[in-house]
Amino acid sequence: MSASAAPSNWVFSRVVFGLVFVPVVYVLFDSVVTDVDDVFIPMPDDLLCNLNECKEQVRELLLTLGKTQSGGGGNCLGAALQAAYKLLAPIGGRVSVFQCCLPNLGPGALQSRENPNERSAKDVVNLNPATDFYKKLALDCCGQQIGVDLFLLSSQFADLATLAGISKFSSGQVYYYPRFHVTQAPDQVERFVGQLRHYLTRKIGFESVMRIRCTKGLQLHTFHGNFFVRSTDLLSLPNVNPDVGFAMQVSIEENLTDYSAAVFQAAVLYTSSQGERRIRVHTLCLPVSALLPEILQGADQEAVVGLLAKMAVDRSLSCSVSDARDALINAATDLCHAYSLTQRSTAGGLMMMRNCKTLPLYVLGLLKQRAFRVGVSTKLDDRIYDMESIKNLPLDKLLLLIYPGLYPLHLQLPEGQMPPRLQLSFEKVDKVGLYLLETLDTFFVYVGGRISPRLLENVFGVSKFSQLPDSMVRVQMDG
Known part of the structure; x- marks a missing residue:
């Protein structure tokens, strides 16, 4: 599929709009399908366009889409996906879905099944799909070489546990922006723009x-x-x-x-x-090797924790989150016990080989993830998104999700030398320091309350801590 070949755009609320491009006369107009229960492809020969030939129409569409399509009282995502599947089935390709609410009309319609009062319950429910519609459609897409990526921009419950199936079984990805608002959440808008740019150019x-x-x-x-x-x-x-x-x-x-x-x-x-x-x-x-000590000494703790995390997601879905937490803890203790059996030390307690000495710390980080935490108020879509990320992320990015990187920026180092990575402990944070915290998709800068005026001036262009921009959030830390 050439990068210059772009599929048409489908907009959906109560009805499905197919946006038709006619390059010869440079016209863009709507083709409306009102029967969402029996979607068909009107004018199939004109619903796909060549980007080089229709670049201006595409630009016009993006500029006017928000003005011409104001939405309505319903959402027929399932029908729109069926239309996209029928359109791309002969050639394959990729479908990018931008969803802002719970689909409640036509095929694949869903009902809200999250109880806000149960977000902190130890027994987490509704982790599995409410319907297999999206999984079946994904398998149909997979058979025709169509991948589906889902961008969910919603502050309300959208049942990601069900919607994610359209991406999971078609080799797509899920992107999630739970606090997205064009004016009130600029950080979410910035994150969305950056990830969309990367998505379109990678x-x-x-x-x-x-x-x-x-x-x-x-x-x-x-x-x-x-x-x-x-x-x-x-x-x-x-x-x-x-x-x-x-x-x-x-x-x-x-x-x-x-x-x-x-x-x-x-x-x-x-x-x-x-x-x-x-x-x-x-x-x-x-x-x-047939020797247990050699096997244990050859273990790769990062690969081990990456696989344990993915297995824990499956355990959560098939059993419960509590079972998954117990399995993670047991895996770490069993590894310690196995190593202890190879040692002749009479000291009590569990022992861990040097190459896996931080594995218990990684497991503790996993237990604190939204995917596996219990007793803490956690939105169901937030939990599901973390589970989807754990299952789909490459190892280096998964480790950043589990255990972010903390770096001191105030140290005087030789040119070209990276600052050392610090342990995630408050005792490593100095009130006169400046620190960078690297997570999976966000960088945080922590400014100590007693940071030197010179460093403030060099980095932020202000001479006092109180002069830092209002957009920077003041964090209260114990200790």
Whole structure:
């Protein structure tokens, strides 16, 4: 699919509008489908356009869309998705959905099922979809090489647990802006603009499949990510991009004593945006050992916690959040206990090998995530979004979600040298310091109350702490 080929735009409230581009006479007009229960494609030959030929009409559409489509008392997302599927089915591609409320009309209509009074309950309910409509439609899209990405811009409950299925099973992504407001939440607008710009300009692969193979005697099972499992080792990915990650679980089915190494290989076949068919292959060889100490010393704590996090999401959906929390804690304690068995120390308590010494800290970070916390008021859509992120993020970004990076900016360092990363503890924060906290999608700058005037002047252009801009929020910290 060429980058210059752009699908038409669908706008939906109570009816579905197809915006038709006619490049010869430079006209843009609405094609309205009022029967949302039986959607069809009016003028199918004119609902797709070439971006190079219709660039001005597209620009005009974006400038006038908010004025011409004011919305209504209902939302027929399901019908709009069905129309988009029928339109792109012959050629495949990508659908970008911008949703602001709960769909309540036509196919896929939903009802609010969140009780605000139960947000802090220990037994979290309604984590699974209310209907399989969006999952089935996603599987249809996957079969026609169509990926669907969902941008949810809503401060009200929108049932992300159900809507996310359209992206999960079509190799799409979910973007979530819970406090989005054009004038009252500039930080959310800035985040949306930045992520949308990146979304539209990043590299993308179409019509992708991923095959994962391993040494005989090992069995792959339970893949994690957004895709459709076509066979035991083949994943269908209508769209693939650099911002997603995948994980798998492996079981040992046969004795591996005849092998010195276990080999894993992942191959991705895809079509580039220039129409070139390409293949990318990654091969990993790991030594085989029958000795428990060697196995434990070779463990990668970041990979372990990444897989534990994804497994915990599945446990939450199949059992409960409390069960997932217990499983995370048990996994950490079992690893400590296994290592303790290999040591001859008579000291009491659990021990942890050096290469996994911060794994309990990562697990503690996971327990504090919105996905797994209990007893704290948490919106259902917020919880589901964190779960979707954990399942779909690559490892480096997942670790930032679990344990953000804290860096001192006030240190005098040689040019080109990065400041050291600090432990997330209040005792590491000095009142005369300036710190950068890096999270998954946001940077926070913490300014100590006794910071030097010179540093304030150099960084913020003010000489006193009280002169900092009103847009900066004052944080009260204990201690």
